[in-house]
Amino acid sequence: MAKLSLKARQKPSLAxxxxxxxxxxxxxxxxxxxxxxSLFMATGSSFVQxxxxxxxxxxxxxxxxxxxxxxxxxxxxxxxxxxxxxxTKDGLIAVxxxxxxxxxxxxxxxxxxxxxNADRNKLYKEIATANGHPEWEGEVRQTFAGRWxxxxxxxxxxxxxxxxxxx
Amino acid sequence: MPPSARNAxxxxxxxxxxxxxxxxxxxxxxxxxxxxxxQLKNARFQVDLKGAEPTLKLSAELKPGNEKTFTAFNLNxxxxxxxxxxxxxxxxxxxxxxxINVPLTAHFKSYPGDFSVNIDFMQASFSDAxxxxxxxxxxxxxxxxxxxxxxxxxxxxxxxxxxxxxYWQPFxxxxxxxxxxxxxxxxxxxxxxxxxxxxxxxxxxxxxxxxINTQTKKVEDVKVVAKEVDFAGLYSLVLKPMVEKSxxxxxxxxxxxxxxxEMKNLQPTSFELNLKNAHVEDLKGKFELNDINAHIPWDYxxxxxxxxxxxxxxxxxxxxxxxxxxxxxxxxxxTAPSLVLPVLDGALKFEDVSAAYLNQQWFWHLKMxxxxxxxxxxxxTLGWPEMQGKVDGQVPLITYAxxxxxxxxxxxxxxxxxxxxxxxxxxxxxxGTVPRLxxxxxxxxxxxxxxxxxxxxxxxEGKLEGDVKDLRLESWKPVHMDAIIQTAxxxxxxxxxxxxVENITALGGEGTAAAxxxxxxxxxxxxxxxxxxxxxxxxxxxxxxxxxxxTPTGYVIVKGKGVPTVTVxxxxxxxxxxxxxxxxxxxxxxxxxxxxK
Numbered sequence: 001m002a003k004l005s006l007k008a009r010q011k012p013s014l015a016x017x018x019x020x021x022x023x024x025x026x027x028x029x030x031x032x033x034x035x036x037x038s039l040f041m042a043t044g045s046s047f048v049q050x051x052x053x054x055x056x057x058x059x060x061x062x063x064x065x066x067x068x069x070x071x072x073x074x075x076x077x078x079x080x081x082x083x084x085x086x087x088t089k090d091g092l093i094a095v096x097x098x099x100x101x102x103x104x105x106x107x108x109x110x111x112x113x114x115x116x117n118a119d120r121n122k123l124y125k126e127i128a129t130a131n132g133h134p135e136w137e138g139e140v141r142q143t144f145a146g147r148w149x150x151x152x153x154x155x156x157x158x159x160x161x162x163x164x165x166x167x
Numbered sequence: 168m169p170p171s172a173r174n175a176x177x178x179x180x181x182x183x184x185x186x187x188x189x190x191x192x193x194x195x196x197x198x199x200x201x202x203x204x205x206q207l208k209n210a211r212f213q214v215d216l217k218g219a220e221p222t223l224k225l226s227a228e229l230k231p232g233n234e235k236t237f238t239a240f241n242l243n244x245x246x247x248x249x250x251x252x253x254x255x256x257x258x259x260x261x262x263x264x265x266x267i268n269v270p271l272t273a274h275f276k277s278y279p280g281d282f283s284v285n286i287d288f289m290q291a292s293f294s295d296a297x298x299x300x301x302x303x304x305x306x307x308x309x310x311x312x313x314x315x316x317x318x319x320x321x322x323x324x325x326x327x328x329x330x331x332x333x334y335w336q337p338f339x340x341x342x343x344x345x346x347x348x349x350x351x352x353x354x355x356x357x358x359x360x361x362x363x364x365x366x367x368x369x370x371x372x373x374x375x376x377x378x379i380n381t382q383t384k385k386v387e388d389v390k391v392v393a394k395e396v397d398f399a400g401l402y403s404l405v406l407k408p409m410v411e412k413s414x415x416x417x418x419x420x421x422x423x424x425x426x427x428x429e430m431k432n433l434q435p436t437s438f439e440l441n442l443k444n445a446h447v448e449d450l451k452g453k454f455e456l457n458d459i460n461a462h463i464p465w466d467y468x469x470x471x472x473x474x475x476x477x478x479x480x481x482x483x484x485x486x487x488x489x490x491x492x493x494x495x496x497x498x499x500x501x502t503a504p505s506l507v508l509p510v511l512d513g514a515l516k517f518e519d520v521s522a523a524y525l526n527q528q529w530f531w532h533l534k535m536x537x538x539x540x541x542x543x544x545x546x547x548t549l550g551w552p553e554m555q556g557k558v559d560g561q562v563p564l565i566t567y568a569x570x571x572x573x574x575x576x577x578x579x580x581x582x583x584x585x586x587x588x589x590x591x592x593x594x595x596x597x598x599g600t601v602p603r604l605x606x607x608x609x610x611x612x613x614x615x616x617x618x619x620x621x622x623x624x625x626x627x628e629g630k631l632e633g634d635v636k637d638l639r640l641e642s643w644k645p646v647h648m649d650a651i652i653q654t655a656x657x658x659x660x661x662x663x664x665x666x667x668v669e670n671i672t673a674l675g676g677e678g679t680a681a682a683x684x685x686x687x688x689x690x691x692x693x694x695x696x697x698x699x700x701x702x703x704x705x706x707x708x709x710x711x712x713x714x715x716x717x718t719p720t721g722y723v724i725v726k727g728k729g730v731p732t733v734t735v736x737x738x739x740x741x742x743x744x745x746x747x748x749x750x751x752x753x754x755x756x757x758x759x760x761x762x763x764k
Contacts, residue, residue, distance in 0.1 A: 059707065061601040064642035068600045098298030099266065103334040104341055106298060111411050119600055126601070 053140060057130045065123045072116055079105075085113060086157030086164055091124065091145035092117045096157055096164055120144075191217045197227075205231040214247060223247035223257065240264035253278045267293040280315035291331070305331035306343075313353075323350040337408035344368035356382035370400030373426075389430040398422040398445050414598070419448045422459070438465040456480035456487075463496075470497040484548060485510055499524045511548065513540030513559070528569070535562035542582065546621075554621050558582045570596045583621075585612035585630070601642055608635035615654065625667030627699070630655035645744065646707055653700025653715055663725065663733070664693045671699070671724055672735050674750055697728040701737075703744070710742045 076093070079085040084100035085093050093116055095101075101109050124144060128137040149158045149167070157164050197210040210227035223244035228237040245259030255275040262269040269291040276283045286309045294301035307328030313320050327346035332339070349363040360377040367373070373393035379386050393401070402420045410416050422445025428438040442461040449455065458478035464471040476491040488509030495502050500523040508515045515537055522531035542554035563576035577590035588609040595603040610633040619627045633652035638645065654661065663671075701724055702713035714722035714737055725735035 060641040060644035060646060061603075065600050099294050099301065101298070103301060103303055103332045104339055106301070106334050107337050107339055107408050108411065122601060 053128070053131050053133070053136050053143075055127060055140065055143065057127060059126065059130045061126045062123065062130060065119050065126060069116065069119050069123070072112070072119075075112060076116060079109065079112075080153070080156045083155075083157050083166070084109065086159065087145075087148050087152060089145055089159040089161075091141040091148065092120055094159075191215070205229060205234070206237070208237065220246040221248070223260075238264055240267070266296070269293065282314075283310070283312035285310050299336040300334070302333045303331055305333065307331075318354060320353040321351075322353060324348070338404055339408075340367065340404070342368040353381075356380050367400065367404060369397060370404055371396030386433055387431065390427070391429075392427040394425050396424055396426065398424040398442060401426060414449070414453070417450045419450055421446045434467070436467045439463065454480065454482045465496050467498060470495055472496070473501070486548060494520070511540050511544045513557075514538040519564070530568045532564055532566040534564055537561070537580070552621050552623065554582075555617060556582065556584070567597075570599070572597050582613075583617045584614040585610065587613075602640075604638070604640040604643070606635075606638050608633070608638060610634075610652070612655065619667060625670050626662070626664040626693070627654075627667045628660045628662040629696075629699075630657065630659055645705055648703065648705045650705070651700065651702040651713075654696070654698055656698075661696050661728070662693045663696045663699065665691060668694065668725060668733055668735060674701075674747070691731055694727055694731065694733045695729040696733075697726045699725050703742075703747075705744055708744050710744050710747060712737055712740060712742050 076085060079101060082100040084095065084097050086096040088094050093113055095109055095113055098106060098109065124137050124141040125134070127140050128134050152158060152167050154167050156167050158167060159165070193212075193214040193216070195210075195212040197212075198208065200207040200210070206229070208228050208230075211225070213224045215222045215224070223242070225242040226239070228239045230237045241261075241263045242257070243261050243263075244257035246256070248256040248258070250256065253276060257271070257273045257275075260271050260273060262271060269288050271286050271288045271291070273284060273286040287307075288309070289306050291305045292301075292303050305328050307330070308325065310325045311322070312324075313322040315321075325346070325348045327348075328343055330343045332341050332343075333345075334340075345368050346366040347363070349360060351359045351361040353359070358379040358381050360375065360379070363375040363377070365373045365375070371393060373391055373396065375389065375391040377386060377390070378388040399419075399421050401424050402418065405426075407416060407418075423443045424445070425441040425443075426439070429436050440461070440463045442459050442463075445459040445461070447454075447456050447459060456477040457480055459475065460477075461473075461475040463473050463475070473494045473496050474492070476489075477487070478489050480487045488511075490508055492506050492508075493503065494506070500521065502522075503520040504518065506517040506520055508517070515535065518534040518536065520531070520533040522529060524530075537558065537560045539557040539559040542556045542558050545558060546552060546554040558580055560578065560580035562578045563574060565572060565574050572592075572594040574590075574592040577588045578592065579586055579588045581587075588611075590607050590609070592606040593604070595605075610631060613631040613633075615627045615629045615631045618631065619625060631652060632655045633650065635648050635650040637647060637649055639647035698715040700715040703710040704713075705711075712722065714724040715726055716723040718736060721736055721738035721740070723734060724737050725733060727733045
């Protein structure tokens with residue numbers, strides 16, 4: 001009897017693949033989180049748990065949300081630049097100054113912002129769920145809120161502790 | 168100043184005369200005026216007579232009755248003329264306030280029982296604080312006039328502009344050349360708008376009438392009629408802002424439309440939209456309909472019959488034939504016992520259709536029957552490998568509520584001489600960014616000969632059956648299932664070609680496909696088999712693989728029978744689904760020439 005063996009190029013185990021997917025960036029993030037987490041360790045804060053959250057985790061849902069946000073980005077970009085739209089401290093965006101929106105776009109600005117916020121809310125929820133800890137949604141949101149501000153271009157507006165700030 | 172004004176304080180009336188017999192300027196300051204229409208404070212009125220022409224400078228703070236804060240404004244007139252008693256001219260003037268700048272020339276006339284104002288504005292810009300009412304670079308004219316006859320005021324107004332743009336939430340008037348003319352009567356407390364005509368550039372004209380009770384501030388009766396307007400203009404101006412978030416918010420349309428609606432006490436009471444030879448195309452390519460003729464009446468109290476027809480079109484690339492539809496519109500619900508949409512050489516028949524719009528959400532249910540469609544045309548249309556035979560099927564009751572679509576009973580499609588059944592179907596948020604589908608699938612008696620020829624996998628003769636339990640798709644990608652597909656037992660012909668064996672082997676990984684060629688088995692074109700099967704327990708992207716039998720080191724995918732016998736064993740227990748699908752695609756794609764029999 002001829003026996004054909006299936007020498008499939010074995011994929012590494014799921015855990016291995018997740019580790020390699022996250023890569024060096026993940027190590028940096030984990031290290032950063034670990035340092036901060038150690039400061040809070042004594043308090044038993046839930047943030048300690050979030051230290052292990054993989055923010056780069058990918059699922060079909062997360063990919064779909066990111067694609068949707070990327071497709072929308074060129075439409076919002078001029079409004080970030082003009083200051084019409086700013087980044088809020090809870091990881092969303094808001095119409096900061098509607099009068100800075102050209103009249104022809106003014107009718108669509110609210111639906112644009114609400115569609116973006118719906119995606120952002122889903123993104124935080126999906127990342128927390130994909131990490132197996134839906135209760136981490138709040139921490140994921142806060143971390144992203146900081147990231148959006150860090151990534152914001154100079155001249156964009158974001159919500160600081162005491163109101164809108166121009167970067 | 169109205170008779171009811173109180174607390175009026177004339178703080179200073181200074182008349183400075185140099186030389187003693189000539190007046191060079193007039194200053195009037197008013198501390199505060201309180202009237203039912205609003206409040207005025209810090210008013211300063213200065214007429215300068217020193218130059219060749221008198222000039223006016225007026226500044227004050229105004230708070231209309233319905234506002235909470237005072238707004239400062241200035242009116243400067245480069246030339247301020249008072250040629251007749253009761254008439255004033257402001258030439259080269261500018262009216263300015265926060266977010267308002269209106270260069271203007273105005274003529275005011277005020278006699279007892281006769282009042283008019285005629286303003287030409289140039290490159291004017293204005294906006295309210297929230298920006299929901301705004302105009303930019305507007306050039307045009309406003310004429311307002313009122314005359315009292317007996318105890319009724321007859322009034323009229325014209326507002327038109329030849330340049331600039333206007334946004335009045337939710338409407339945007341981008342093309343200049345619009346004109347708004349309005350006229351009526353006023354006898355306290357009723358304001359009658361007898362006729363309001365709005366001529367919108369590139370749309371057409373609309374007319375409206377209304378009754379407004381100024382005491383209760385109730386709009387008691389409104390009627391708007393628009394005949395033979397351009398559908399593209401009507402869509403972008405009126406309909407698009409209303410359906411912005413729906414599937415109809417991103418359309419390219421053309422054709423003519425008649426449109427009218429009536430409101431009583433701010434509640435819509437009737438509506439009618441008629442479309443003539445219209446064309447509607449979704450800009451994302453999801454659907455397109457040609458030669459649409461529609462009669463869409465709606466009445467709050469009386470159920471109406473909607474009629475819609477189109478000559479052809481497509482939905483998700485699926486061609487639609489000449490169609491006539493009829494449904495009943497009853498307040499906020501639409502029902503139809505049967506709707507037939509010709510599709511290719513068959514039809515999609517919807518039965519027991521019912522939809523309702525409540526609390527800004529759609530709820531609907533329907534049954535569906537797919538009348539036989541040639542797989543040949545169907546597969547070509549979708550760009551799939553060419554298939555033979557016909558597909559038909561039945562979909563039991565589908566319900567959509569709270570952004571969730573669910574199906575009672577099983578959906579069955581007949582294809583490849585067998586059947587595919589789907590049951591326990593539920594889709595959460597089907598139109599959202601992350602739709603989630605839950606279902607179970609069952610395949611029975613699928614003719615493997617037809618199937619493998621279609622997908623050019625290498626011939627396998629036999630019957631295929633399969634079960635996919637707890638299937639879960641996330642954004643239409645599988646993330647969970649317990650699936651098994653295998654050949655059916657029975658006394659039918661069971662043959663597998665050499666190429667099919669190679670392809671099955673290749674599914675497990677490249678490198679092993681040539682193994683067959685290195686043995687004497689390469690001289691045989693086909694082999695008998697007892698069973699072929701694969702199973703996958705999918706969790707996220709990782710599939711735990713299995714076959715028709717387990718072995719100490721793996722599982723059997725092809726269990727041969729007779730002599731010569733071919734057996735394909737699998738050793739890889741965990742496989743990435745992405746990789747597995749990529750391999751299947753490579754196998755079917757590499758055989759670029761389709762074999763169709």
